[in-house]
Structures are given as structure tokens and as C-alpha cells.
Amino acid sequence: MSSSTVADADLPTFADVVAAADRLKGQAIVTPLVESSALNKRLGFRLLVKAEPLQRTGSFKFRGAFNRLVQLDEAARRRGVVAFSSGNHAQGVAAAAEILGMPATIVMPADAPAIKLANTRGYGAEVVTYDRWTEDREAVAARIAAERGATIVKPYDERDIIAGQGTAALEIIAQAAERGIAIDAMAANSSGGGLIAGCALAFAARSPVTKVYCAEPTGFDDHARSLAAGSRVANTPGATSICDALLAATPGRLTFEINRRHLAGGLVASDAEAKRAMAVAFNELKLVVEPGGAIALAAALEGRFPGQPRTVAVIASGGNVDPALFREALAA
Amino acid sequence: MSSSTVADADLPTFADVVAAADRLKGQAIVTPLVESSALNKRLGFRLLVKAEPLQRTGSFKFRGAFNRLVQLDEAARRRGVVAFSSGNHAQGVAAAAEILGMPATIVMPADAPAIKLANTRGYGAEVVTYDRWTEDREAVAARIAAERGATIVKPYDERDIIAGQGTAALEIIAQAAERGIAIDAMAANSSGGGLIAGCALAFAARSPVTKVYCAEPTGFDDHARSLAAGSRVANTPGATSICDALLAATPGRLTFEINRRHLAGGLVASDAEAKRAMAVAFNELKLVVEPGGAIALAAALEGRFPGQPRTVAVIASGGNVDPALFREALAA
Numbered sequence: 001m002s003s004s005t006v007a008d009a010d011l012p013t014f015a016d017v018v019a020a021a022d023r024l025k026g027q028a029i030v031t032p033l034v035e036s037s038a039l040n041k042r043l044g045f046r047l048l049v050k051a052e053p054l055q056r057t058g059s060f061k062f063r064g065a066f067n068r069l070v071q072l073d074e075a076a077r078r079r080g081v082v083a084f085s086s087g088n089h090a091q092g093v094a095a096a097a098e099i100l101g102m103p104a105t106i107v108m109p110a111d112a113p114a115i116k117l118a119n120t121r122g123y124g125a126e127v128v129t130y131d132r133w134t135e136d137r138e139a140v141a142a143r144i145a146a147e148r149g150a151t152i153v154k155p156y157d158e159r160d161i162i163a164g165q166g167t168a169a170l171e172i173i174a175q176a177a178e179r180g181i182a183i184d185a186m187a188a189n190s191s192g193g194g195l196i197a198g199c200a201l202a203f204a205a206r207s208p209v210t211k212v213y214c215a216e217p218t219g220f221d222d223h224a225r226s227l228a229a230g231s232r233v234a235n236t237p238g239a240t241s242i243c244d245a246l247l248a249a250t251p252g253r254l255t256f257e258i259n260r261r262h263l264a265g266g267l268v269a270s271d272a273e274a275k276r277a278m279a280v281a282f283n284e285l286k287l288v289v290e291p292g293g294a295i296a297l298a299a300a301l302e303g304r305f306p307g308q309p310r311t312v313a314v315i316a317s318g319g320n321v322d323p324a325l326f327r328e329a330l331a332a
Numbered sequence: 333m334s335s336s337t338v339a340d341a342d343l344p345t346f347a348d349v350v351a352a353a354d355r356l357k358g359q360a361i362v363t364p365l366v367e368s369s370a371l372n373k374r375l376g377f378r379l380l381v382k383a384e385p386l387q388r389t390g391s392f393k394f395r396g397a398f399n400r401l402v403q404l405d406e407a408a409r410r411r412g413v414v415a416f417s418s419g420n421h422a423q424g425v426a427a428a429a430e431i432l433g434m435p436a437t438i439v440m441p442a443d444a445p446a447i448k449l450a451n452t453r454g455y456g457a458e459v460v461t462y463d464r465w466t467e468d469r470e471a472v473a474a475r476i477a478a479e480r481g482a483t484i485v486k487p488y489d490e491r492d493i494i495a496g497q498g499t500a501a502l503e504i505i506a507q508a509a510e511r512g513i514a515i516d517a518m519a520a521n522s523s524g525g526g527l528i529a530g531c532a533l534a535f536a537a538r539s540p541v542t543k544v545y546c547a548e549p550t551g552f553d554d555h556a557r558s559l560a561a562g563s564r565v566a567n568t569p570g571a572t573s574i575c576d577a578l579l580a581a582t583p584g585r586l587t588f589e590i591n592r593r594h595l596a597g598g599l600v601a602s603d604a605e606a607k608r609a610m611a612v613a614f615n616e617l618k619l620v621v622e623p624g625g626a627i628a629l630a631a632a633l634e635g636r637f638p639g640q641p642r643t644v645a646v647i648a649s650g651g652n653v654d655p656a657l658f659r660e661a662l663a664a
Contacts, residue, residue: 053618286385286651288618319618330655
């Protein structure tokens with residue numbers, strides 16, 4: 001894959017993250033940074049977990065979606081937004097649109113889990129389904145947007161989305177500082193790379209001593225390999241993972257440009273390790289985490305951070321998991 | 333059961349709750365007050381859930397235990413503490429003692445779940461087991477305390493324990509006020525009644541418009557019946573419940589005296605309703621709640637609050653549940 005040039009002016013900055021935090025005040029939950037002294041003892045280092053399953057809609061995605069939507073002008077708000085997503089981004093956009101009184105149309109595969117279709121409709125969004133074998137979701141979304149004059153909200157490769165996700169890191173840094181803790185290393189789960197890119201901006205400005213890593217499931221380590229290669233490479237087609245939130249084929253253009261500059265590297269964990277991490281989050285943190293929300297946690301639990309950092313922060317990025325899969329993780 | 337007279341001087345006051353909050357600052361977690369807009373819509377009222385599973389040791393019990401232990405003088409601290417409990421109080425006392433550098437001995441049934449024995453030892457406590465069929469745990473604890481000059485820390489019927497538990501309510505009131513919310517009614521799970529008594533003191537002083545209820549599992553509604561009778565009555569022997577944290581036989585002496593004055597009544601929910609509430613907490617709040625931690629939530633979900641309050645707060649009081657039982661709740 002070619003690495004098209006990105007102009008610096010297109011990239012979000014730390015100031016954008018700070019401005020996003022201001023916009024999200026009173027809208028997004030300041031989720032707690034949790035830990036377990038028993039777990040810390042067992043691991044031999046201090047592990048802080050940002051509990052984004054407790055965020056509105058059950059994942060960090062609300063942050064970026066609200067930061068994007070709230071900046072639309074009156075006319076654009078009336079015409080509404082369109083997003084394509086089968087998961088957490090859909091719910092984040094739908095919930096943000098509902099708060100702002102905007103119409104939202106979400107393009108979802110017809111065979112998406114009933115619970116995700118219902119949740120998205122529950123936030124007042126119109127759901128348009130497509131056949132994932134014969135139709136292209138981006139084309140469907142573009143057609144709807146053109147018809148209605150609506151704004152398309154992409155899941156990660158947008159300046160305001162990245163800036164919004166970075167507010168999670170601002171909170172981590174402030175919450176750790178309150179307890180007098182310096183964070184040696186941090187990681188966040190990475191699909192398109194919006195969350196970790198926003199976090200990287202925040203850590204580079206406010207806690208530059210922290211080494212920042214992205215975390216990906218085995219078979220979907222396109223960021224790790226792209227960072228090593230110095231340009232964006234795609235995942236090998238045909239890989240599968242239970243981490244349905246982390247299946248993007250390549251890093252985003254904007255996100256990779258940021259991540260290339262700031263990340264110390266990429267960590268990888270398997271589906272089995274994600275399940276074990278879900279069970280640890282259940283037992284030690286009393287937190288429901290979905291597989292794709294547990295990869296950075298899994299990497300920490302498996303001791304994958306280079307250089308034996310003494311204090312590690314990870315983002316548990318979402319908790320929207322079907323009961324059947326959660327039961328399986330507890331039984332493993 | 334006779335209702336022995338309690339002198340007012342023996343009872344904790346609102347000032348004791350405020351003083352406890354001061355002592356717990358930086359030690360106890362200020363747990364979030366969570367809600368789900370989707371759930372609120374479905375219920376037709378606003379439901380705020382205090383997430384005490386995220387408290388240190390996975391339940392509110394750390395609050396009272398720390399408030400009690402931190403007030404012991406140097407000599408008493410050296411001699412240590414003794415507690416009898418098979419569950420959350422054991423872990424609360426053990427963790428508080430560890431922080432304060434005190435020896436702690438916990439008297440637990442020999443057939444207690446391995447995980448609870450291990451967790452309690454994990455906080456550095458010495459665990460002394462007894463045979464629950466042939467030995468009296470209070471007698472075992474008294475003997476150990478006498479031998480070592482150690483202080484016995486009872487699970488609920490102590491002034492400092494009640495005051496410590498009440499700090500959860502202080503936080504609820506402050507967190508609701510921050511969002512501009514008035515709480516019409518609140519409930520907390522009740523076994524010996526320490527948590528709800530402490531909460532009642534806080535609400536009476538800071539939010540007297542709020543109607544305060546205790547919540548109990550079917551068959552263990554000794555508080556509800558005692559409130560109705562005007563004096564302490566015991567549960568009928570032989571009842572069983574999966575709510576292992578809520579099986580005390582009668583209200584405490586001190587706790588009942590407070591609850592008698594302040595509570596609007598008692599709510600009851602069944603084991604099946606507790607399991608459904610655990611599933612709702614999983615799906616909508618991404619929170620792990622144990623059966624005995626879910627009774628007040630269950631009462632709210634089942635619409636048991638009299639008078640159709642528009643805003644209800646409940647305490648999810650703990651999350652220490654075995655994976656097998658949690659899986660069962662998700663499958664129901």
C-alpha cells in the first residue's frame with residue numbers, strides 16, 4: 001500500500017485534544033482509572049486500567065463522535081449525519097446525534113447481531129441495512145449522504161474524531177497525577193488507529209516520558225508491521241479474530257502519520273489471551289470488557305511491554321459483548 | 333426477639349459520616365454513579381447506580397473497615413484485629429489492615445470458597461478456619477482476640493463501621509448534585525443493615541426529600557418485617573438464597589435503631605430477579621455485580637419503589653461472584 005503524503009495542517013494537534021475535552025465536559029463520562037492491588041502484586045508492576053466500558057454507549061467511541069458532531073453548524077445539523085459501522089462507532093454516533101437533536105442514519109450489515117441493530121435504533125437512529133456480500137457499505141453511505149445533504153462521519157480517519165478519542169488519555173494523565181503516579185508505558189487497542197493516535201498526542205504533550213504502544217490481535221497487526229516498515233501495510237486477507245472491533249484492514253492515513261511519529265511500537269495478543277484478559281477484568285476489576293476492548297490489557301497481563309516498565313496504563317476500550325461469548329471467556 | 337434499648341450516645345451521627353469521608357480520602361475509591369440512557373428510556377424513570385464493585389476489594393465493605401481500623405491507637409494497631417466473615421467484610425478488613433500495616437486474623441469456615449480464602453490471604457491476612465457444623469465462629473474469634481489482645485471488628489453493628497459505609501451515600505448525593513439531579517428515592521442492600529443505616533444518616537442530613545429504603549432477598553426480609561413491626565424480628569430459619577452477602581438473621585441493634593427512625597420501608601426481590609438484575613448490569617452498565625449486590629437494583633428494575641419516583645439511586649454493593657454463578661445469570 002502506498003503511503004500518500006499527509007500535510008501537517010490536516011493533522012489534529014494537542015490543542016485539538018484539549019478543545020475536545022472542553023466540548024465533552026458534562027457529556028462524556030470521566031471514566032475511572034481502576035486497578036487491583038492483588039493483581040498488581042501478582043504481576044510485579046502497577047497496572048492502571050481506564051474503564052471505557054463505563055463510557056456512554058459502552059465504548060470510547062462516543063468521545064470522537066460527539067466532538068465531531070457538536071462542531072457542525074445549524075444547517076448541517078438539520079441535514080443530519082451518516083455513518084457506516086456494525087459496532088461501537090454506530091452507537092457512539094447515534095447517541096451523540098440524539099443528544100444534539102440531529103437525525104442520524106447508520107448503515108449496518110443486514111446480518112449484524114440483533115442486539116447491535118436494536119441498540120443503535122434505541123438511540124433514535126435510522127438503521128439502513130445492506131447485504132455485505134453484494135453491496136459496498138461506503139457506497140451505500142455516500143448515496144444516502146448525497147440524497148440528504150447529510151455529513152458522513154468516518155470511524156477514525158478524521159481530525160475531530162482523533163482529537164475526541166485523545167481525551168481518554170488526558171483523563172488518564174490527570175487521574176494518575178492526582179495519585180502522584182508517573183506512567184512508564186501505556187497502550188490502547190488499535191483498529192483504524194484513532195484512539196491510540198489521539199492518546200499519543202496527549203502523552204507527547206503532557207507526559208513525554210511515557211512510552212506509547214498500540215495493541216492489536218494476532219492476524220490484524222497492520223499497525224505494528226506498518227510502524228516497523230515505516231509505511232502503511234495491510235493485513236493478510238483471510239485472518240479471523242473474535243475481536244470484532246479491531247478488524248480494520250490498514251492503519252488510517254491521518255492516524256498512521258501521527259502514530260508513526262509518536263509510538264514506541266506495537267504489541268500483539270491472541271484471541272485466547274483476550275479471553276483470559278476478559279476473565280481477569282471480571283475477577284479482579286469487576287468490569288465487563290469485550291474481546292476487542294481487552295487486547296491492550298492482555299498484552300500487559302502477558303508481560304509484553306518491553307523494558308519492564310514499573311507502571312503501565314491500558315485502555316479497556318469497550319464492553320459491548322454478547323452474553324454467550326462472555327460466558328465462554330469465563331469458562332476458558 | 334426483644335428490642336433492647338439503645339442509648340442515643342451509642343449511635344453514629346451525620347458528623348461521624350462526614351469525619352469518615354475525610355479519613356477515607358485517597359484510600360477508598362470514589363466509585364462512579366453510572367446510568368444508561370437506553371435503560372432509563374425503557375424503565376420510564378432515571379436510575380442511577382453507585383458502582384461499589386469498583387471499590388477496593390470489590391465491595392463497599394472497605395469503607396467501614398478502614399474507618400474503624402484507622403482510629404485504633406498505635407498499641408492496638410500492633411496487637412492487630414480479628415474479624416469473622418466468609419465474604420466481603422473479610423476482604424475489607426484484610427485490605428484495610430494491610431494498608432495500615434496491622435496484623436489481621438480472619439476467622440472463616442473451612443469450606444468457604446477457595447477463591448475467598450485465597451483473596452483474603454492475598455491481602456496479607458492470617459486465615460483461621462473453623463468447622464461451621466461444630467464450632468461457633470464468634471467464640472473462635474473471641475478466643476483469638478483474647479490471646480493476642482487483638483480488636484474484634486464486627487461486620488455491621490459498630491458505630492465506626494456504620495459511619496464508614498455512609499460515605500457511599502455522601503458521594504451519591506454530591507455526584508447527583510453535580511449533574512443537577514434531585515434523588516426522589518434510594519435503596520441499598522441490607523443484611524445486618526450497616527450500609528443502609530449509614531446512608532440513611534447521610535440522606536437525612538443532606539437530601540431529606542429522598543425516601544430511603546432497604547432492599548433484601550426473599551426469605552431474608554427481616555428488616556422489612558422489623559420496620560413494619562416496630563421491633564427487631566428474625567428470619568424464619570431454613571430459608572435459602574444465592575445472595576450469600578445478605579444472610580444475617582436479624583437487623584443489628586444499632587443499625588435497626590437508625591433504620592427505624594429514617595427508613596421509608598423495605599423492598600424485597602427474589603433470587604431470580606437478582607440474576608436478571610445481574611444480566612442487566614452486564615448488558616447496560618458493563619458492571620459485574622454479585623447476587624447480594626444486585627437486590628436493590630432488582631427492586632428498581634421490577635418497579636418496586638412506591639409512588640413512582642422519577643429519579644432513583646441504588647447501590648450495587650459488591651461484585652465478588654464466582655464465574656460459574658455469573659455465567660448462570662447470563663444464561664437465564
